[in-house]
Amino acid sequence: MTLQHMERPVGIGTHEGTERVGAGGLGMDFQRLTVRTTVRIISRYGVLLGFLALWQAAASSGWVNAAVLPPVDMIVAALWKGLAGGSLLGDIAISLQRAGLAFAAAVIVAIPLGLMIGQVRAVETALDPILQLFRQTSALALYPVFILLMGLGEASKVFVIFWATLFPLLLNTISGVKEVDPKLLEMARVYGARRLTVFRRVVLPGAVPSIFVGLRLGATTALLLLIASEMIGANKGIGFQVMNAQYNFQIPLMFAAIVILAALGLIANQVLVSLQRRLCRWNDPAS
Template sequence: MSSSTLTRPVAAALDVAPEDYRRRAGLDVAARPGRFRLAVGRLARGSVAVVAFAALWEVAPRLGLVDRVFLPPLSVALGALADLVANGQLAVHLQASLTRALIGLSIAISAAIPLGAAIGRSPAVARLLNPVLELFRNTAALALLPVFVLVLGIGETSKIALVVYACFFPVLLSTITGVRTVDPLLLKSARSLGLHPLQLFTKVTLPAAVPTIFTGVRMAGAASILVLVAAEMVGARAGLGYLVTAAQQNFAIPDMYAGILTIALVGLAINAVLLLAERRLSRWRPSA
């Protein structure tokens, strides 16, 4: 049975023409090639800069514009990356870094969102905590790395704590902003329906603040990798930062660039996952 036969009863029940219903429901096959071409065009335009950068990286060392000993062609770095994947070294370092980053990011989000919501809703809490928060917010995470190492040791605890510190403030500040900038008319309408304060926060304030909160969460996701890589370069036996540093010290330059490429890909992957989570949690928003 064809899709047009199936849609006629539904269209009749809605009192619309079958063609209009099919177009609104996304069933119009004739419109799909146009949408596909549009998506391909957007992808192609967005890839121009990446392709140009990759071509420059490949060609410049081969033409002698840079010393290929210190900057090998992209194909050489990709070959080293493939070798690290094949011998299992990359999996070990990637697992170590992702475990530390995800644990630290999760702890930071779990602590920052409730605290940010409390500060955003209560002026008294904001007046109490703002001075100390401003003090630590303006202190770079890497500047405190020696302190974390001295207090917590050179093991996993200090690295995870540093990630928590670096991720905490972006999420905290975005949560405060999101809670404070919820549309007052939306809150007034919810109160008129008889919602008590907890329902008002969980069903209205927090969902409305999700887009702003996720801006900070995505910043924290990027910070978790950057800060962790720097920490792993100082004291670690596994991780992407350790891979880059060890390769540089052993003059395995292609492996060093392979590690750098992996760090970039991991950052892109984390950002893509957070974007997907934001879209799922913001399904109530009208699409552009």
């Protein structure tokens, strides 16, 4: 048999074979990507998913009292009904308005004050005793005082959130200023940098990471105090919805409101983390 009469193996060295190999390679890559993504999701959220599955099984099978600890699917249904029907949207808007106003006021007051206290020793010496006193006093313990002074309206609710949010942000800002490397400050002064330039180019960038830690702590504190303030003398808000649902024994709705509060906290934290990474790329170990 001559070489001309030898049959070429199908799929080897032909366009059809190249297409088959290429398709197979893409299929393998897709499978690897799917497996890798699944492993990443399980490693990150496996415990949470297992906890939810155990909760669902325990409530559905009667291991726990479903009237007190309803199944996850009932909570999800109540959450969907409240959001789709709009009954929870108004509460979310009111709560975000209260927490947002208090948090913004704390940022406006705490960051400039913390930057000044951290740099001026005389101001720190004068204010430190009263700051330490107020810092150790629970905002919830002072809430009745705020109610007496401002009434049960919006002012007392916003102010108690502001008061509790102020100190984590203020103290972290002061700490950030104090932790700036003294050698950098000395070098800037040796090169003739003015006080404003030193502040803008050395002090402020050095304090930003610590300020963001204070922002994240403050955001968490704002949501915690929001719940407490709305449970007293409020007729709107997520905290009110939690108490109202508990009084009326609408337990799935109560858990749905708690889920919303947790989601708001996660979103606020993620927004601040993303903003910190964008503004502090030089301080990000992953960059």
